Ligand SMILES: Cc1ncc(C[n+]2csc(CCOP(=O)(O)OP(=O)(O)O)c2C)c(N)n1
């Protein structure tokens with residue numbers, strides 16, 4: 001008896017090792033991070049680990065953004081590890097960014113020993129408290145035995161329902177303890193049951209309403225990306241002949257080259273897309289939370305329309321916009337069941353009205369915004385259009401920062417597939433794009449990855465050039481260098497009498513800067529040089545910094561001023577509101 | 580839309596930080612809390628939180644959805660005054676003089692309260708009742724001079740033969 005007992009005595013393993021094994025069990029093989037005192041034990045294990053590759057960044061914010069870029073490009077959860085105190089507080093912007101845009105991350109933060117928590121120990125910060133309102137869920141690990149279960153739950157929570165970041169705070173002493181390596185076989189989260197299948201009666205009602213519409217429009221948002229509901233969405237729109245517009249987050253979920261595509265709507269959306277939404281009789285919104293950048297003045301939003309709203313997160317429904325048919329469920333399931341019902345009967349009611357509606361939209365399409373400046377300087381729009389032309393056949397991934405260049409990219413780059421545009425929507429984080437593009441490149445090693453940046457934004461995480469060099473991440477950084485915090489300057493031009501208060505921004509010589517990192521730098525000042533420079537960047541095997549010196553006073557149009565209804569669109573400096 | 584008071588009964592996992600996420604939600608999103616009570620259920624792995632809040636229907640719906648979204652929330656039930664039994668507990672210290680003593684005691688009697696401590700000039704009283712009973716109790720005592728008052732906040736239970744408990748909802 002005694003003999004047998006010693007034989008089955010469970011084998012224990014260092015907590016840090018168990019952590020890495022648990023990550024492997026979740027399919028993780030690449031993580032982003034930055035070490036520190038409380039993480040020494042984990043980094044010791046990483047030193048010996050041959051199944052997880054760690055990317056050392058230069059700032060913890062970048063580690064989180066890189067993990068998000070990875071998640072966006074691959075569809076898998078991104079993983080980052082940062083140390084306690086300043087490491088963890090540096091990560092907050094990244095965590096919040098993923099939270100508002102709904103991308104799955106698991107963030108491991110080091111923490112001081114449990115025995116020291118609450119004593120204001122060196123590099124102690126209440127990271128569970130600080131992250132609570134900006135993450136989907138968080139854990140403070142107090143018992144090493146719970147580690148495998150916590151990791152399993154964290155990945156489950158991060159990747160299901162509306163995805164989001166989950167933070168696990170790992171006290172130094174806890175992770176230093178030994179435990180048994182035993183993967184849990186069950187998820188036990190009694191309070192977490194995302195509703196995936198829409199209510200069948202609601203789906204039926206939605207389809208009926210849509211079939212009887214004379215002027216229908218679909219809004220497709222970022223919520224159709226996680227479970228690939230965009231395939232069903234495209235199928236439904238094609239079969240029923242309904243025009244589709246995208247939110248910024250939804251760009252690529254409906255092919256831009258589909259004749260039914262209206263492109264992006266909202267504050268800087270297409271004139272015709274905003275008019276279509278404002279004048280439709282049935283609005284079918286899928287996977288959008290009706291952010292104010294989309295709705296403008298909510299009271300006047302789609303005033304004559306009956307609204308169907310599908311979202312996996314019940315909180316999004318009825319929050320900002322009144323809804324006639326709410327459907328809580330995953331877009332893929334909901335759209336699939338609507339398609340099945342449609343296929344069974346294939347009604348085509350009011351075909352003439354629908355033809356007239358498309359014709360009406362085509363007329364609106366004649367009105368488009370043009371560059372407002374007329375100088376011999378390089379035009380930012382032309383740079384972005386040229387990048388589009390030269391990369392469109394390469395299935396490139398395009399990240400952006402935040403500002404005018406971001407809006408021009410969203411307007412001018414025609415995305416036909418999801419997960420190709422990587423941009424910060426909800427939080428609107430300058431400095432997101434570059435580290436996110438690195439993460440995307442790690443996740444998609446064979447793809448061409450661009451970061452279309454502003455001269456202001458790129459300076460927020462420019463230190464990551466070193467990371468690109470270390471791991472030879474061949475990201476192509478295209479700086480749209482207008483010498484200003486352009487988007488803010490644009491508002492000052494319009495609303496504050498051209499008082500450019502603290503929006504003129506200086507920059508280093510980006511070419512020399514790149515070269516000092518050992519990176520190729522290219523400066524472009526003339527239209528004629530555009531094509532050659534972009535080609536050179538694409539051909540170059542490593543990272544490239546392109547510095548496009550552009551006209552400073554260009555404006556992003558169409559433009560719906562904040563608080564106005566979205567059919568009051570400005571199309572140029574002279575233009576009064578169009579509606 | 581008019582603002583109403585609503586009572587939410589929230590069953591949560593009894594884990595560190597749960598109360599903080601819950602109350603943080605109210606402050607972060609600008610919702611009102613009038614009272615909040617929390618204590619473990621029969622099964623100490625779970626707690627029952629009773630929140631009295633006010634707002635229009637849309638706000639209450641959002642509060643309820645947002646609470647539901649918390650990973651540790653098992654179930655939320657919203658009660659109106661008709662469909663539940665609500666009780667609150669108060670302790671209060673009241674001035675007594677020779678000439679008011681019998682009046683104070685009469686208030687205690689009609690309110691089915693109790694005198695729980697006596698000093699020469701101050702009586703400590705307790706009462707248990709629903710919202711309006713507690714309000715009446717306090718109003719009746721006010722003229723005598725209330726020196727201190729402590730209220731527990733409301734707890735509620737449904738009138739129906741339906742049970743909001745852990746077993747039924749999570750199968751354990
Ligand atoms: C971290 C952060 N700080 C401030 C802002 C406010 N903001 C929005 S756009 C913008 C200007 C961006 O300038 P730049 O990167 O040069 O882009 P441009 O608009 O000139 O294309 C600013 C300051 C922000 N979005 N994020």
Ligand SMILES: [Mg+2]
Pocket residue numbers: 403454455456480481482483484485486
């Ligand atoms: Mg700029």
